[in-house]
Structures are given as structure tokens and as C-alpha cells.
Amino acid sequence: MTEMLKITLPDGSERQVAPVTTPAEIAADIGPGLAKAALAARVDGEVRDIMRPLERDVALSLITAKDEADALELVRHDYAHVLAEAVQALWPGTQITFGPATDDGFYYDVMAPEGRDPFSMDDLPAIEEKMREIIRADKPLRREVWSREQLIEKWQSEGETFKAEWAAELPENEELTVYWSGDDWLDMCRGPHLASTGKLDPQAFKLMRVAGAYWRGDQKNAQLTRIYGTGWLNKKQLNAYLHRLEEAQKRDHRKLGQEMDLFHLQPEAHGSVFWHPKGYRIWRELESYMRRKMDGAGYREIKTPQVMDARQWEKSGHWGKYRENMFVIPDEVPNTEDDAELVSHDAEWMALKPMNCPAHVLVFKQGITSYRDLPVRLGEMGCCHRNEPHGALHGLMRVRQFTQDDAHIFCTEDQVVEETRRFCELADTVYADFGFKYEIKLALRPEQRFGSDADWDKAEAELRQAVVDAGMATDEYGWEELPGEGAFYAPKLEWHLTDAIGRTWQVGTIQSDRVLPERLDATYVGEDGERHRPVMLHRAIFGSYERFIGILIEHFAGRLPVWLAPVQAVVATIVSDADDYANEVEAKLAAAGIRVETDLRNEKINYKVREHSLAKVPHLLVVGQREADEGTVAVRTLGEKEQRVMSLDEAVAMLAEEALAPDLKD
Incomplete structure (x- = not known):
């Protein structure tokens, strides 16, 4: 009689199963809902394929979309493989190298077939469509163990020189694995992977950009094309991510820094x-x-x-750990095999x-x-x-x-x-x-x-x-x-x-x-x-x-709190007849400690509003002849549609309160 395996589940319960039972079968035995939701398994703490048979007594937990970190790592890894398969299907002769998951997606480094220009942004729509085709085909992802010799022969016979080079360096004493996508495409990979390409959402990924990359990160080697994508569990997550990217572009501090005249780099x-x-x-x-x-x-x-004597940095330990990131005087410091020993005891060796x-x-x-x-x-x-x-x-x-x-x-x-x-x-x-x-x-x-x-x-x-x-x-x-x-x-x-x-x-x-x-x-x-x-x-x-x-x-998307804003208020005139009153308003605000400027240019008020809004000025105080006669100001606050008319004293008091740093309000 075959000895049964003992499987311990997260709630402490135990199940007896036959050898080579898969986590997918255990999920189906627990219930159809879990069978559908399960993406992979954690076996004694290690994430594995849900279709990989169990061979011993283990602690088992099933990974679903609720386990977001693990689930995203899995789907992004699979999206990368589907990307490589799609590129080779569209352009036979393309060489593939590596394609890992990243913090927000995936990439794959590839080399275009001989005679074809490197891949570009123009190729991404076709690749995306082919990827969706592969996903909808619901191709099983199947793990096999191969020898190093098998891997080398496979890649050399197909002209995959990069893969062959890498396979030749793999250790013989380790278990080497490949993953099939259906019966017609494979890649060498440690895994784990989902059960099939159909577990991916065809609407939850997007190819983002291409860039140059060198084989194994060395600029002396062949240049490849790196195709970047972002991948998620569902379309809602993808849309949220794309919205964040759009917001991030709007908020880019380099762009806003230029618009607001804050700083520059050169x-x-x-x-x-x-x-x-x-x-x-x-x-x-x-x-x-x-x-x-x-x-x-x-x-x-x-x-x-x-600037301090380099011997001080040697004593502190920073010389050995940070020397390559330090600005040293003189410019060049001779190398030494022992980082714990100072390269020179001459007091003129200094470092910023x-x-x-x-x-x-x-x-x-x-x-x-x-x-x-x-x-x-x-x-x-x-x-x-x-x-x-x-x-x-x-x-x-x-x-x-x-x-x-x-x-x-x-x-x-x-x-x-x-x-x-x-x-x-x-x-x-x-x-x-x-x-x-x-x-x-x-x-x-x-x-x-x-x-x-x-x-x-x-x-x-x-x-x-x-x-x-x-x-x-x-x-x-x-x-x-x-x-x-x-x-x-x-x-x-x-x-x-x-x-x-x-x-x-x-x-x-x-x-x-x-x-x-x-x-x-x-x-x-x-x-x-x-x-x-x-x-x-x-x-x-x-x-x-x-x-x-x-x-x-x-x-803050440039809309800094009033106490931090470089210019807290601008007094802008509608007509030149109000110039004297604008200067009076400016003087009162400045006396109250408010950073204020006047805009007396002979421009339309709408033009002035747009310009100071772009500069992210918190308050625009608009004055014309009526405001001058009545001792009021029309306050336009950044981000608000309606303006408020108030007395000058009220405006000064309001702005003075807002201009205080938070710690000074206590």
C-alpha cells in the first residue's frame, strides 16, 4: 500500500493525500471557488507552481489574488514570458535573453533578427495584440527538469547564442528547469509560474517603452532591446496605475520647478x-x-x-565602504588590496x-x-x-x-x-x-x-x-x-x-x-x-x-501650503487707475509678514490669473477702481472657482494666519 503524504494547512488542519498529488487537486478538493482562485502554492514557505506534484509531508498554503505581493510577482513573471513568446512568434529569429518581474511590471531583453532594425515603440501594439492572443489561448505552462547539456544543445541548435552562453555557466549539480508554453515554446527558468497563460488578464497589462540594454549589463557586449511593460491582476489595477503615472508626470518636480522658477540643473x-x-x-x-x-x-x-584628512575616513570605516563614492583630493587615489589600510599617510590626502x-x-x-x-x-x-x-x-x-x-x-x-x-x-x-x-x-x-x-x-x-x-x-x-x-x-x-x-x-x-x-x-x-x-x-x-x-x-503638485510658498500673494490690477491702491495693499500685507508682489502690467486680468496660477501663487488679490474706492480686495485662491470680496483688513488677517508655519500656530 502506498504511504500517504500529510499536508498541513494554514488553519492547522491536516489532510492525507497520495504522493504526486498537486496543490491544484487539493484546492479543488477543498472547493470549486478556491480551485478557480488559486494561482500558486506556498510549500514549506517556498512559492511553487500549483501543478507541481507534492513529494513529501509539507505545510501548504494556497496563493490567490488576495495575497497581492506574491500574486503580482507571479503574473508579472508570466507576462514577461508571454512577451518573449509573442516577439519570437512575430519575428522568427529573434534571440531572447532574460525577462524578470519588476516593482511595477516586467521587461524582457531581446535581439532583433539579423537584417531587422532594433525594436521600437512602433512595434509595441503588434506585440501587445499577439500577447493577448497567447493569453486567450490558455496555453498550459509546464515545468520540466533538463540537464545542462540538453539546454546548451537546444539553444545552440536554434541560434540562441546568449541563452547558450548562459546555460554553459549553469552548475551541473543544481536542478535546471524549463517551462513550456503549450507544446511549441519554452524558456529556461527557475519558476514558479501560473498553471496556464489563461490565468493572466489580457486587459491588465500594457507595454510602456523600449530602451537599449547591454548583454549582461556590460557595454563591451552586444546591445539588446529592452521592452518594458506593466502588469497587474486586473484592468482596474492597471487603470489605477496608469492614472498614477499621469499624475506623476503632472507633478514632476523638475517640470514644476521650471514653471515656478524655483531651481535649475545644468x-x-x-x-x-x-x-x-x-x-x-x-x-x-x-x-x-x-x-x-x-x-x-x-x-x-x-x-x-x-574636507577632512583621509585618515579620519579610514578610521571610521567609510574609506573601505564608500571610497568609490567619495570625492578625493588629489583626484586619483592609488588602489590598495586592503581597504582597511589607508592608501597614504600623507596629510595632504583629503576627501569631501x-x-x-x-x-x-x-x-x-x-x-x-x-x-x-x-x-x-x-x-x-x-x-x-x-x-x-x-x-x-x-x-x-x-x-x-x-x-x-x-x-x-x-x-x-x-x-x-x-x-x-x-x-x-x-x-x-x-x-x-x-x-x-x-x-x-x-x-x-x-x-x-x-x-x-x-x-x-x-x-x-x-x-x-x-x-x-x-x-x-x-x-x-x-x-x-x-x-x-x-x-x-x-x-x-x-x-x-x-x-x-x-x-x-x-x-x-x-x-x-x-x-x-x-x-x-x-x-x-x-x-x-x-x-x-x-x-x-x-x-x-x-x-x-x-x-x-x-x-x-x-x-502638493506645486501648490505648497501658504507658509511654504515663495510668493504667498500677488496684488494684480484690473486697470492702471488702481496702481496706487495696489501698492497700498502690498505695503499692508508686507507689514504683516506676508511675502507679496504686485502685478501692475498693462495686461488683461485673465492673462494675469493664468500666469500666477501656473506659478502656483496661493492667493491673487485683484483690485480695480471699485476695490480702491471701497477699500476691498477680490481674493482668488488657487484651486477655487469662486472669488471672495472682503475688506483689506480681513484679507490681511486671513493671509497672516495662513502664512504662519504650523509650529508657530500652537
Whole structure:
């Protein structure tokens, strides 16, 4: 008698099934609704094909569309395969390479047949139609195990030189698999996949663009065409995504920055920002706001050098980890096999600081610090430089020169949890002032790290406890732990903001560090009269001013809160006879602390309204002869259809209230 397999389901119940039973059969046995909904299976924690037979006792759960993260990964992987099949069906002789799922879709790298131009945007409609044909054919997706020799022979015989090259490098001792689509097309792949192409929604994907890509990412190799697509579980999700993309284009901070005359970028300082007066006004308001917050929380502001001796970076550990991203003086630094050893002990080897923390340790080390002085909270609006790759630069979001709202807290072991809790609450008030919701993540130790396991255990536990004490380790705050994503010297809490169109941005952090104080010999005198190491908490809320301003511009679509707007009001005349009254209105508003300009040009009022709306001015105060005679203004507020007529004093009071930063209204 055949020995039955024991299958444990998520609710703890058990089922006895025959060997080689598939998860699909178990789903059908549970009920027809589940059989239809099940997309794949999680077998002892591993995602597998729903048609792959079970061979041992396992814990089994079935993946449906409700398990959105897993389901999207599966369908996007399948869309990529269908894309490759469609291209080869339309243009025989096309070579295929790889096609993974991405965060919002999929892509596949292909090479057009000999004699044909590389694929272009003009080819996408035909490819999409062929993909829908393959999906509607409901072709079974079948897994087979092949030998490496079979794979090499298959690809060489069909002229798939890229696949043959890759197959030749696969390890012989691993299980190598291919997936058939029906009986006429296959690709080598680890899987998993859906049961058939018909499990995909033919209306839930869209091919987006094409781009050049090099084989294996090396520009010395052949150039391929990368075809990008986005794929979803249903058409509703696709439409929502396309709407978000449309909104994102409208909100692009680079476009709005130009329209609003805030900043510009140019090759003469690639990766750095030229701030115009209006853009720098936003910066100044944010900086003043953050200074008030930090002053109120007991931070003392310092200023440290831009350039420091390279030996300091070697001591801190940054030389070994970040050297390729640092701007070094002189320009070239000889390579060394040992990153822990400084390339030169000549004091003239210098580097622009990529972060502020080592300099803050040097400030802390001046003089003798007693345990009674702790915690010491040192803050800096610190300008840093990182040699980011040219292709990674993106407007204000990724730059080479940036300024952080940086601070470091030096404290005793017993103070770590309380200081972290206080920071959690401070960050909460800041994000609330900007109307952001957020999630908190705990990034845990990476494989490559400094410090002992005992110190990492302690640091991770402290951060976890602080979030609990702040009442934020809950689903409401999206609490999650991220294995392997901490810095090389410390675990960290991360704040992920959600903007107006649902995108997330990782901004604030706090890191609990015992490594840098040890490496840079920071000490305080304890109650016992002996020297002790402080714990160093690295923290920021905005992250960098450049990126945070970019996020704000896109979040508010340029319509910044009045207190942040570079120009809070414009007084515009209908007729030149009202010029004197417009100047009087401007003077009263300016005296009340409102950033105001006048528009006395000989232009139609509708033209002026359109122009200042494009510049995202919050309030336009329109005045003509009637308003001058009556001492009133007609207020047009950005985004509102109707204008309000009110007395000048009422308008001044209203704008003065709106112009106050949130922390000044309390």
C-alpha cells in the first residue's frame, strides 16, 4: 500500500493525500471557488507552481489574488514570458535573453533578427495584440527538469547564442528547469509560474517603452532591446496605475520647478542644484522650521568642515565602504588590496565629506564629557558630497551635493530607548505638519557589518522597544522588520512617507551605533570615574533638503501650503487707475509678514490669473477702481472657482494666519 503524504494547512488542519498529488487537486478538493482562485502554492514557505506534484509531508498554503505581493510577482513573471513568446512568434529569429518581474511590471531583453532594425515603440501594439492572443489561448505552462547539456544543445541548435552562453555557466549539480508554453515554446527558468497563460488578464497589462540594454549589463557586449511593460491582476489595477503615472508626470518636480522658477540643473555642475530666489525661499522656510524643532528638542547646532584628512575616513570605516563614492583630493587615489589600510599617510590626502558623523564625533571628543552631560545632541545642516553614478542622478531626488537636517545623539546605554522614543515622537509631529502619513520599518543587520553580534542584538532590541514605547509598533504605522537592510555599522528605523498619489518615499532614519564611537575612540567619564563608550544615535527627519523639497513639490503638485510658498500673494490690477491702491495693499500685507508682489502690467486680468496660477501663487488679490474706492480686495485662491470680496483688513488677517508655519500656530 502506498504511504500517504500529510499536508498541513494554514488553519492547522491536516489532510492525507497520495504522493504526486498537486496543490491544484487539493484546492479543488477543498472547493470549486478556491480551485478557480488559486494561482500558486506556498510549500514549506517556498512559492511553487500549483501543478507541481507534492513529494513529501509539507505545510501548504494556497496563493490567490488576495495575497497581492506574491500574486503580482507571479503574473508579472508570466507576462514577461508571454512577451518573449509573442516577439519570437512575430519575428522568427529573434534571440531572447532574460525577462524578470519588476516593482511595477516586467521587461524582457531581446535581439532583433539579423537584417531587422532594433525594436521600437512602433512595434509595441503588434506585440501587445499577439500577447493577448497567447493569453486567450490558455496555453498550459509546464515545468520540466533538463540537464545542462540538453539546454546548451537546444539553444545552440536554434541560434540562441546568449541563452547558450548562459546555460554553459549553469552548475551541473543544481536542478535546471524549463517551462513550456503549450507544446511549441519554452524558456529556461527557475519558476514558479501560473498553471496556464489563461490565468493572466489580457486587459491588465500594457507595454510602456523600449530602451537599449547591454548583454549582461556590460557595454563591451552586444546591445539588446529592452521592452518594458506593466502588469497587474486586473484592468482596474492597471487603470489605477496608469492614472498614477499621469499624475506623476503632472507633478514632476523638475517640470514644476521650471514653471515656478524655483531651481535649475545644468552640466557645469552636474548633480548639484542652482537654487533661484523663490526656490531658496522654500529652503529657508524649511530650515527655519527645522531649527525651531531642533532647538525645542534640546539640540545644539554646530558646523563642521567640508574636507577632512583621509585618515579620519579610514578610521571610521567609510574609506573601505564608500571610497568609490567619495570625492578625493588629489583626484586619483592609488588602489590598495586592503581597504582597511589607508592608501597614504600623507596629510595632504583629503576627501569631501559624504556624511557628517565622523566630524560630529570629533566635536564630541573636545574636552572631557561627564555622564551628567549626557545625552549630548549635536545638530548640523550639513552639506555633503557623494560621487553618485551619472545615470543615477535624478533632479532633486538624487544629487551629488546635498544638505541634511543631520544630528547625532551621544548617550549612555540606559538612555538609548528613551532618546529613540523621543525622536519617534518628534518625527511624528514634523510629518503631521506636512500632512504626511507614514510607515515605520526596522532595518536589521546586513551580512557584511562591523561590530559584535551581541551589540547588534542589543541595538536592534533597543530600537524595537522604543517604537513599542512610542505606541507605533502597530499595523496603523505599517510596522515591519526588514532583515539584512541595516547599515554596515548599525540597525536603523526608517520612516516611509506616502504622498498624495500613493507613492512611498523613505526619508527619516535613526540608527543605533556602537561601532563608530569605538573606532573613533569617543568616551565619557562614568559615575565610577572610568572611561566608557557612548552610544551614538544618527538621525534625520527630512533626510536631505533637496530630496524633501522635491517630494513636497510632487506631493502638493506645486501648490505648497501658504507658509511654504515663495510668493504667498500677488496684488494684480484690473486697470492702471488702481496702481496706487495696489501698492497700498502690498505695503499692508508686507507689514504683516506676508511675502507679496504686485502685478501692475498693462495686461488683461485673465492673462494675469493664468500666469500666477501656473506659478502656483496661493492667493491673487485683484483690485480695480471699485476695490480702491471701497477699500476691498477680490481674493482668488488657487484651486477655487469662486472669488471672495472682503475688506483689506480681513484679507490681511486671513493671509497672516495662513502664512504662519504650523509650529508657530500652537
